[in-house]
Amino acid sequence: MYKYIIKGGKPLYGEVEISGAKNAAVAIIPAALLVDGVCRIENIPQISDVTMLLNILKRMGASIRTVDRHTMDIDCSGVTSTNADFDMMRRIRASYYLIGALLGRFGSATVAMPGGCNFGGVRPIDQHVKGFEAMGATVDVRNGLVVAKAPEGGLRGSEIYLDVVSVGATINLMLAAVFAQGTTVIENVAKEPHIVDVANFLNSMGADIRGAGTNVIKVRGVKRLQGGFYSIIPDQIEAGTYMAAVAGTGGRLLIKNVIPKHMNCISGKLEEMGVTIEEGEDCLLVKRDRPLRRTNVKTQPYPGFPTDMQPQLSTILCLAQGTSIVTEGVWENRYKYVDELLKMGANVRVDGRIAIIEGVEQLTGAPLKAYDLRAGAAMVIAGLCASGVTEIEGVEYIERGYEEIIEKLRRVGADIEAVDIREPDDEKDIERIG
Numbered sequence: 001m002y003k004y005i006i007k008g009g010k011p012l013y014g015e016v017e018i019s020g021a022k023n024a025a026v027a028i029i030p031a032a033l034l035v036d037g038v039c040r041i042e043n044i045p046q047i048s049d050v051t052m053l054l055n056i057l058k059r060m061g062a063s064i065r066t067v068d069r070h071t072m073d074i075d076c077s078g079v080t081s082t083n084a085d086f087d088m089m090r091r092i093r094a095s096y097y098l099i100g101a102l103l104g105r106f107g108s109a110t111v112a113m114p115g116g117c118n119f120g121g122v123r124p125i126d127q128h129v130k131g132f133e134a135m136g137a138t139v140d141v142r143n144g145l146v147v148a149k150a151p152e153g154g155l156r157g158s159e160i161y162l163d164v165v166s167v168g169a170t171i172n173l174m175l176a177a178v179f180a181q182g183t184t185v186i187e188n189v190a191k192e193p194h195i196v197d198v199a200n201f202l203n204s205m206g207a208d209i210r211g212a213g214t215n216v217i218k219v220r221g222v223k224r225l226q227g228g229f230y231s232i233i234p235d236q237i238e239a240g241t242y243m244a245a246v247a248g249t250g251g252r253l254l255i256k257n258v259i260p261k262h263m264n265c266i267s268g269k270l271e272e273m274g275v276t277i278e279e280g281e282d283c284l285l286v287k288r289d290r291p292l293r294r295t296n297v298k299t300q301p302y303p304g305f306p307t308d309m310q311p312q313l314s315t316i317l318c319l320a321q322g323t324s325i326v327t328e329g330v331w332e333n334r335y336k337y338v339d340e341l342l343k344m345g346a347n348v349r350v351d352g353r354i355a356i357i358e359g360v361e362q363l364t365g366a367p368l369k370a371y372d373l374r375a376g377a378a379m380v381i382a383g384l385c386a387s388g389v390t391e392i393e394g395v396e397y398i399e400r401g402y403e404e405i406i407e408k409l410r411r412v413g414a415d416i417e418a419v420d421i422r423e424p425d426d427e428k429d430i431e432r433i434g
């Protein structure tokens, strides 16, 4: 158990290397269940959600070999179990991809209802279930378990229209459709870069998936996928978080290992706020040397402004001149972190899906809590921008999705450390790791 301690008010200067995309990795790792042979996967981020998924696969009989810090050989040929460890599954949202992958490979899956970040509302999977059922499966969701069974003869290709644009349902249905008989057409799908990445991974192993990145995905069932190499794309949201951090603190950061096109939806907003962004082939130079200006933003599925950047952007808008209006268009309740910003002197009023932010001159350090992954990242940004000391608890959420956040920030001049917070009995053992 750690907390972060930040002495804020320092501009950031230097270079940050972005890791592989969390939301691609957490889908590609379960997708390896469909592959007969060894998948060598590069650019895997070292984050706790990934560790958890690798452990789930191992318990199911997969062989996993570490090649280097970010490269693994995953061989699921030996997996025979259609059940995943329920306790481990409940801790992460992406465990729902095991339903599509197991159903696709074995024709049956028994998994725990997914956990993950708590935005204070329900995170339904009805669109996943609707798609599996359209392919002929029976799906029973009861007592925290999802039990799915393919019909005699296996899943059948089908036409599926998603009622809401869902990242998870899009990927899950692609996974289930890889070996289905005939063609599956999924309409009104999500278009996030990680959707394309998962389709590219599966295609490179022998699947036949077309249209990823557009509104309609067509999957022609194949008989078998064979092993191969794949490198995961860089994390759009991690990159956006460091961009927001330097926009908040001022300074100049070279953000390396990004796909600039994936960043357009974020770069555009920051530029409106007075941030200067220069684009290289696989990097962005981000500078902020004048006061931040207000803006309005509405989160939407890609290529709209990502909901996973909403808390970070709202945090720096607290320091922008004028009144900004933020509208959360994806999740029903993603403003729990605002109470923490109020403790620092921010002026924010939340009304349903809208936050009205009046910019203030400065934020003041305070004891804060991370309520979920991106809210946690926003608290780190708030601490970096604030005067005085900010302490953040609940940082295990942050470590689910940000590789070496402390080290990366310290290298660019931030005063941040992680401090062990064990019970008083263990206090003599307090160890500083930051």
Ligand code: EPU
Pocket (backbone or CB within 6 Å): 023, 026, 093, 094, 117, 122, 123, 124, 125, 126, 127, 128, 129, 164, 165, 166, 167, 168, 169, 190, 307, 308, 330, 331, 332, 373, 374, 401
């Ligand atoms: N929804 C339904 N029914 C469904 C599925 C979704 O109504 O069956 C609704 C949700 O309630 C939500 C909207 O559709 O209002 C979008 O949900 P989506 O399914 O796209 O979200 P997800 O797949 O559960 C992924 C990311 C989230 C990210 C969202 C939106 C992963 C593991 N998680 O979640 O990432 O916020 O897409 O882009 O890929 C994060 O990384 O911090 C994170 C929360």
